[in-house]
Amino acid sequence: MAVKSNGYRDLKVYQLAYETAKEIFEITKRFPSEEKYSLTDQIRRSSRSVCVNIGEGYRKRKYPKHFSSKMADADAECTETQIWLDFARDFNYIEP
Numbered sequence: 001m002a003v004k005s006n007g008y009r010d011l012k013v014y015q016l017a018y019e020t021a022k023e024i025f026e027i028t029k030r031f032p033s034e035e036k037y038s039l040t041d042q043i044r045r046s047s048r049s050v051c052v053n054i055g056e057g058y059r060k061r062k063y064p065k066h067f068s069s070k071m072a073d074a075d076a077e078c079t080e081t082q083i084w085l086d087f088a089r090d091f092n093y094i095e096p
Contacts, residue, residue, distance in 0.1 A: 007058060007059075007096065008054060008055040008058035008059070010024075013054060014051060014054045014055065014058075017047075017050045017051045017054060017078075018051045020047060021047040021048045021050065021051055023042075024026075024043055024047045024085075025044055025047075026079070027089065027094060028040045028043060028044060030093070031088070031093050032093070035093075037064065039084060039087060039088060039091075039093075042080075042084055043081060043084035043085065043088065045074060046077045046080040046081040046084060047077075047081045049073075049074075050074050050077045050078045053070050053071070053073040053074035053077060054070070054071075054074050056070045056072075057069075057070030057071050057074065065090040068075075
């Protein structure tokens, strides 16, 4: 009997990115309201984009240049998320 594949959802990196995006969403609910349209929206968007780019890249895995481009995009969004987290830490919105 063949094991059913869930595609990109089976990838550990996708699973970790998805769980991290969900955690960031919950944490940012406690950010000050004045951050709603800047830090909060930006960090939520970039963290979710990591997952999206991994999923899109998985679908384009037959095309090495497209796959590589999507993985580079996921890495860039991850870096952006890390920088937003640095700001949140430095503003004492989250613990180190």
